[in-house]
Amino acid sequence: MRRWSFQYYLLISPALLLSAMIVLVPGLLTLLVAFTDWNGVSFDLNWVGVANFHKIFDDRIFWNALGNNIRWTLLFLTIPVAIGLLTAMLLLKRRRTKTLYQLIYLGPYVLAPVTNAILWLNIVLNPASGLLRQIRPYIPRDSLLAPLRSPLSPDVALFTVAAVDIWHYWGFLTVVYLAALRQTPQELVEAAMVEGANALQLFRHIYLPTILPTVLLMFVLITIFSFLTFEYVYIMTNGGTGSEMLSTYAYNQAFHKFQYGRAVATGLVMSAFGLLASFFYVWMSRREIRA
Amino acid sequence: MFRRTFFVSVMLFLLVSISLAPAAAQERTQIEFWMWGAQPHLQDVIRAVLVDTYNESQDQFELVMTFRNDVDSVIASVLPAGGGPDLVYGSGPAFVIPFAQAGHLANMEPYSEMYGWRDRIIAPIYQSGTVGGDLYALPNSLNTMGVFYNKVLFEENGWEIPTTFEELEAIMDDALSQGLYASVTGNKGWRPVNENYTQMFLNHWAGPQVVYDAITGAIPWTDAAIAEAIQKSADWFQADYLAGEDYFNLNFLDAVSLLSSNQSPFFFGPSIVFQFATDFYNEENGNLDELGFFPLPSKEGLPSPMYILGTAATLSINAYSPPEVQDAVASIIDRIMTQEFLVGMAQGGWPGYWGVPISQMDINLDDFTGLSRGFLGVIQETVSAVNAGNFGYAPDAFFPPATQATLIEVDAVWVGDLSVEDFLASVQAAYDEDQAAGLVITPPSPGG
Incomplete structure (x- = not known):
């Protein structure tokens, strides 16, 4: 038995070594850099303990960014999930056009973020030549819709960027939820319909329990991605006042201020939230297995 | 037979290409x-x-x-x-x-x-x-900061090239009252554009001597003259002088587009903007002579005309x-x-x-004609002003990196999220770190 174990270890060792080299070693080095004053350029670095964490926790921009990341997460845990579930349920009964709709919905998702962002910036949001120029005269400055007049101003920029990212993302959720919904045993659905269940009851008591593991998994992934989000924010606003995220905050520290140690410390905080979501998912999964 | 011949031909072509390519590349070092x-x-x-x-x-x-x-x-x-x-x-x-x-x-x-x-x-x-x-x-x-202006609007409104801040603000007020932009500019897609406006007010309102003293550490960045300059920039933003509600939604290309379509008298920007102007001011549009440029006026008592050296x-x-x-x-x-x-x-x-x-x-x-003439004229005037000692300091040329990056965050002051005092305290903190890291350089003193 022991001989076989050795052979197993031998067989997995290349993959293990590769994983260690590209995941473990950079991960540990990253962890170490967070406790140094490395500027990312020279090999001259000093151990500064937790000073980088003190600095970022003392910085109001960090707390603004963290607040924005939390807002972003809440937006993504609700709006695209609701749209995705609704459209998936609507597509479930469509036999012929189901595939076509999925392809259409996936369109924005398969386009590069920079393409989507530039399309929105130039065609819709551009006050010189975009759709905004046409509709702005009809939006009074003192109305509730006034923020739409300047969609990238700091008070609404976060929501505008989130809207564009949600536009690109919800189609993917639709496809994932639809795939999960199709796994629902048909006999359960038919039995419920025979019992007179309406659409809401059907969803609540038949479909939702079936797709719950998928919904939970997507919740965790959305949370992780929300704390890592970067492309749309960086391309559309560069972060900054109103839409600074932890990722753009870290980027600015690394590439503009040459404070890599502090950027890495920020990155660790971002990872901590993702880790928290992962723990939650593992805990839920184990609970489900026990049940 | 055809398939076989085709296959052999393709293989031969590939072999010849592969064998020749390195030979060609070896001829020159890239x-x-x-x-x-x-x-x-x-x-x-x-x-x-x-x-x-x-x-x-x-x-x-x-x-x-x-x-x-x-x-x-x-x-x-x-x-x-x-x-x-x-x-x-x-x-x-x-x-x-x-x-x-x-x-x-x-x-x-x-x-x-x-x-x-x-x-x-x-x-x-x-x-x-x-x-x-x-x-x-x-x-x-x-690369010097200055004012691009629309000659058509100037002629229509009888405006003269302003030589003081008061005259400049009067024209912008007039433009706003006509439903035009006071000026067009914006930081869409490139937030460092903000520093164009901090350097304008630091040099033309606080003055190059104050900027020099701050860069060299002779005075703190929280100095009253610097605070006044930053406050002035916030006043301009809040008065809609910096593209009004569109500052965060315009880039240089958009701004030049609006300037060329007579929607604003001014575009406060660096001389590199001439490169974006080529898309809108050209022979095809027949408007090569409609774009002008003049140096930003200075506060009374400061050198004028002064060109920021960037x-x-x-x-x-x-x-x-x-x-x-x-x-x-x-x-x-x-x-x-x-x-x-x-x-x-x-x-x-x-x-x-x-x-x-x-x-x-x-x-x-x-x-020279058109934009080339305009641009070369700006460069000539800048060189003359610098040789005469009338120059200011651009952040990207003379400020240490963390200080420069922190000054870019000035838009938080403009929109009222941050006080001038707190903002300048953060600039001072960044400067202290730059200094500790040995990143502060001594620029040429004012007046040459």
Whole structure:
């Protein structure tokens, strides 16, 4: 038995070594850099303990960014999930056009973020030549819709960027939820319909329990991605006042201020939230297995 | 039979191609030069004026240019790893200094002596690329903040070129009352645009002596004169003078588009904006003479006209390139640092970005028309003002990196999220860190 174990270890060792080299070693080095004053350029670095964490926790921009990341997460845990579930349920009964709709919905998702962002910036949001120029005269400055007049101003920029990212993302959720919904045993659905269940009851008591593991998994992934989000924010606003995220905050520290140690410390905080979501998912999964 | 013949032919073609390709490549050593993703028609200009002429001038090296929008962050990643282009583009001396200090850039002092750059380049600009007295970067272009104006609107409204802040504000108020933008500009997609407006007020409202004292640490960044200048910039923003509700939703291209369509009298911007103007002011549109430029007025008691001394980018030599390649890169930089190149780029169709900072120019503006004439005129006036000592300090040329990056966050003050005092306290904290890291350089003193 022991001989076989050795052979197993031998067989997995290349993959293990590769994983260690590209995941473990950079991960540990990253962890170490967070406790140094490395500027990312020279090999001259000093151990500064937790000073980088003190600095970022003392910085109001960090707390603004963290607040924005939390807002972003809440937006993504609700709006695209609701749209995705609704459209998936609507597509479930469509036999012929189901595939076509999925392809259409996936369109924005398969386009590069920079393409989507530039399309929105130039065609819709551009006050010189975009759709905004046409509709702005009809939006009074003192109305509730006034923020739409300047969609990238700091008070609404976060929501505008989130809207564009949600536009690109919800189609993917639709496809994932639809795939999960199709796994629902048909006999359960038919039995419920025979019992007179309406659409809401059907969803609540038949479909939702079936797709719950998928919904939970997507919740965790959305949370992780929300704390890592970067492309749309960086391309559309560069972060900054109103839409600074932890990722753009870290980027600015690394590439503009040459404070890599502090950027890495920020990155660790971002990872901590993702880790928290992962723990939650593992805990839920184990609970489900026990049940 | 046909399929077999076709297959053999394709294989033969591939074999011949593969065997010939290395032979062709071996003939010349490639010199890599990366820069930001300029518009395609501008890329054609530099290929014609620099790349093709250099490659035709000798048969040992081949200059290859790559245009990429993420050039700053890519260079910051690959240079410390011993890679990157041979001719290193940097977005200003402040960006380059840490790389020079870390030994990733070659000391250009021997080349400076060989080619006489120290005498040829404007002294304060030359100095901005030195670290510890040695040259590590040469700015490719002068870049000064000023005011682009719409001559059509000026004529229609009977406006005169303003010489004081009061006159300038009066025209902007008049424009706003007509439903026009007071000025067009914005930081969409490039937040560092904010620093254009901090440098305007720091130099033209607080004054170059105050800026010099702050850079050198003689006064704190929380000084009352600096606070007043930042407050003035916030007043302008809140009065809708900086593109009103569209500041965060316009980039330079959008802004020039609006200026050319008579929707604003002004565009406060750096002289590199001439390169964006080529899309809207051209012979096809018949409006080449409708764009004007004048230096920003100064507060009473400060030098006027004064030109802020800034740079568009810097050119350096990769320390890890082979010595013979470094020599070749130096010769290419020497080609760029000439009046011939400056004129060639402006006339070729890329004015704005290659205002080579040579101290002695022999240009007759009457030989030029349109945007080339306008741009070369600005460069000439800037050089004259600098030689006379009337210059201010641009952050990308003279401020240390964290201080410069923190000043970009001024928009938090403009929108009322942060007080001037708290903002300047954060600038001072960044400056202290720069100073501790040895990143503060002593700029040329005001007045030369």
